Amino acid sequence: MKMEQVLPANYSEDWTSMHAANFHVAFENLHVPLQHGLEIGAFEGRTSRYFVEQFFRQDGQVLHAVDPHPKTVFWDNTLQARDEGRIVFHQMKSYDFLISQPDQSLDFIYLDGSHIGKHVLQDLVIAWRKLRIGGILLIDDYHWKNHWYIERLFPASLLRMTEKKYAATFYPKKAVDSFRKVYGPEVETVFENYQVCLRRFCDLDALVVAEEQTKLFCP
Ligand SMILES: C[S@@+](CC[C@H](N)C(=O)[O-])C[C@H]1O[C@@H](n2cnc3c(N)ncnc32)[C@H](O)[C@@H]1O
Numbered sequence: 001m002k003m004e005q006v007l008p009a010n011y012s013e014d015w016t017s018m019h020a021a022n023f024h025v026a027f028e029n030l031h032v033p034l035q036h037g038l039e040i041g042a043f044e045g046r047t048s049r050y051f052v053e054q055f056f057r058q059d060g061q062v063l064h065a066v067d068p069h070p071k072t073v074f075w076d077n078t079l080q081a082r083d084e085g086r087i088v089f090h091q092m093k094s095y096d097f098l099i100s101q102p103d104q105s106l107d108f109i110y111l112d113g114s115h116i117g118k119h120v121l122q123d124l125v126i127a128w129r130k131l132r133i134g135g136i137l138l139i140d141d142y143h144w145k146n147h148w149y150i151e152r153l154f155p156a157s158l159l160r161m162t163e164k165k166y167a168a169t170f171y172p173k174k175a176v177d178s179f180r181k182v183y184g185p186e187v188e189t190v191f192e193n194y195q196v197c198l199r200r201f202c203d204l205d206a207l208v209v210a211e212e213q214t215k216l217f218c219p
Pocket of ligand 1: 015016039040041042043044045046047048066067068069070071092093094095112113114119
């Protein structure tokens with residue numbers, strides 16, 4: 001069955017329509033041909049389906065979707081696209097998927113998994129390594145804050161800290177800003193709103209000029 005005959009879907013949330021304009025700008029800003037994409041955090045498959053229906057329409061284009069706990073409806077919602085091989089699902093944490101991938105093998109990555117600062121930073125660092133030069137990394141929920149959610153996850157004794165420290169540990173923004181700062185010249189910011197869209201400009205490790213330095217420099 002081809003994508004033109006689209007099966008009905010069943011969703012409880014819509015985190016797709018509100019970002020559709022961003023998605024189009026992000027894919028338009030790819031500086032490499034789109035072949036392998038990745039969505040971290042698949043949930044009900046709504047955005048996964050939108051991606052493949054809009055952007056992964058040519059033979060050989062594949063969206064990998066990763067989630068350790070997808071919702072039950074994910075399976076039906078993505079059945080057709082999975083049958084066609086346009087979505088390949090991996091039931092695992094982002095870290096486990098990312099480290100299994102070759103460096104610079106992904107053209108597009110959508111980061112929408114765990115929103116805890118530490119996890120976002122870890123995903124950014126490893127995902128970046130797996131992103132092709134000219135590829136796009138789109139981060140959702142840059143300004144996400146949810147005290148209630150954090151309180152349910154962690155013991156109260158751990159949460160007694162200043163507002164600034166709390167935000168740095170439990171929310172995504174500081175992780176994204178720190179990453180951008182440290183990776184400096186490798187990162188082009190394509191746009192920034194509630195989401196942040198980054199393009200990989202270069203690989204600093206590949207640009208070490210002096211032979212003597214190359215010997216000392218073993219990342
Ligand atoms: C906000 S939802 C994703 C929404 C989806 N991207 C969409 O647009 O419809 C977050 C998802 O991330 C998943 N998740 C949480 N931690 C994760 C991790 N370490 N790796 C991958 N996915 C994770 C959750 O199970 C949840 O389904």
